Amino acid sequence: NAGVMQNPRHLVRRRGQEARLRCSPMKGHSHVYWYRQLPEEGLKFMVYLQKENIIDESGMPKERFSAEFPKEGPSILRIQQVVRGDSAAYFCASSPGENNEQFFGPGTRLTVL
Amino acid sequence: GDSVTQMEGPVTLSEEAFLTINCTYTATGYPSLFWYVQYPGEGLQLLLKATKADDKGSNKGFEATYRKETTSFHLEKGSVQVSDSAVYFCALLYNFNKFYFGSGTKLNVKP
Numbered sequence: 001n002a003g004v005m006q007n008p009r010h011l012v013r014r015r016g017q018e019a020r021l022r023c024s025p026m027k028g029h030s031h032v033y034w035y036r037q038l039p040e041e042g043l044k045f046m047v048y049l050q051k052e053n054i055i056d057e058s059g060m061p062k063e064r065f066s067a068e069f070p071k072e073g074p075s076i077l078r079i080q081q082v083v084r085g086d087s088a089a090y091f092c093a094s095s096p097g098e099n100n101e102q103f104f105g106p107g108t109r110l111t112v113l
Numbered sequence: 114g115d116s117v118t119q120m121e122g123p124v125t126l127s128e129e130a131f132l133t134i135n136c137t138y139t140a141t142g143y144p145s146l147f148w149y150v151q152y153p154g155e156g157l158q159l160l161l162k163a164t165k166a167d168d169k170g171s172n173k174g175f176e177a178t179y180r181k182e183t184t185s186f187h188l189e190k191g192s193v194q195v196s197d198s199a200v201y202f203c204a205l206l207y208n209f210n211k212f213y214f215g216s217g218t219k220l221n222v223k224p
Contacts, residue, residue, distance in 0.1 A: 033211065042117075042202055042214035043157070056210050091156055102212070106156040
């Protein structure tokens with residue numbers, strides 16, 4: 001059983017471009033969580049999604065960031081018009097439901113030039 | 114609000130030394146507590162967890178006890194190895210939706 005998969009592992013964008021980060025949860029998992037890790041810091045919660053629904057987006061910046069988890073396909077975290085401060089590692093986790101362990105992916109390291 | 118505070122690093126130890134990484138938390142309810150480990154360039158791996166007061170989590174020689182009276186979940190290992198060098202994160206899971214992570218403690222173990 002493959003673990004949580006994220007791609008790309010590394011992404012370089014110039015200021016003003018768009019970044020799309022993908023997360024494929026573990027098989028059988030319908031809950032996805034996105035976290036951001038700034039350099040030398042811990043992970044900060046961004047958003048929690050179930051299939052086709054955003055459950056909690058209290059950690060998402062109000063502008064430029066969006067997330068989706070469609071019925072088919074991976075979850076996408078989209079950052080429009082990236083700025084240097086968006087440079088970070090973005091981790092996705094999945095679980096089979098509430099009250100269950102979250103399994104983390106390897107992360108996508110975004111660098112904004 | 115809910116938060117986790119852990120000791121700052123880096124912590125540098127010689128092989129076979131005793132390890133303690135302090136972690137305290139603030140929570141309005143009854144969270145579950147976790148320790149995760151992150152090796153360079155990798156994601157987080159669950160090391161151990163405890164779901165209620167006085168529970169002890171243990172794995173690979175590491176252990177931590179959920180102390181409600183001191184709101185702590187300190188990580189300990191009796192004899193560290195070079196392969197334990199990594200960043201360790203304490204975290205609480207509250208409302209079953211999202212983790213609150215500490216800022217991480219980097220451990221360097223020298224041969």
